Amino acid sequence: MSKRIQLILGSLILLFGLLLLLENVFDINLWSFCWPVVLILLGVFLLLGPRLRPAGSEVNIRFFGGVDRREDWTAANEEIWMFVGDVRMDLSQASLPEGETTIRVIGFVGDIDLVAPVDLGLSVAATGFLTSAKIFGRKQDTFLSTQRYVSEGYAESARRLHIETLMFVNDLVIKQG
Secondary structure (H helix, E strand, C coil): CHHHHHHHHHHHHHHHHHHHHHHHHHCCCHHHHHHHHHHHHHHHHHHHHHHHCCCCCEEEEEEEEEEEECCCEECCCEEEEEEEEEEEEEHHHEECCCEEEEEEEEEEEEEEEEEECCCCEEEEEEEEEEEEEEECCEEEEEEEEEEEEECCCCCCCCEEEEEEEEEEEEEEEEEEC
């Protein structure tokens, strides 16, 4: 899935660069073409989105704002779509089912803070134009690439959580709790 995300992100950047080049070469107004292209791509993504999601996934759409889950809550397969917002989840107080649970966060600019229990199998794939990640104290900044983290014994863990993020600007912090 992350190679597909990189392909989509790379294609969007390539398309935007091509539009900028065409604007300069042919002296045309980029913005009169840019918004229709964005709307077309958004429509295609909305039409194809259900096919890309795992079965039984819930979709949570927030244009501005965020998701805050700090008390007792039940984790399930979910996609969170937002333009600008924060995602805060305390997984140490969450009820996680047996097997793998996937949470995807898709947006433009976001701040994701997770508190994960020690016994949880955790897999993270954070893709973005600019990504700053601090995972269990280890900080890494990347540009146009995917940061990956897989906890020891992930495959053998009874409860596994897979986090995927796709954002233009992404700040990801994962702590143990």
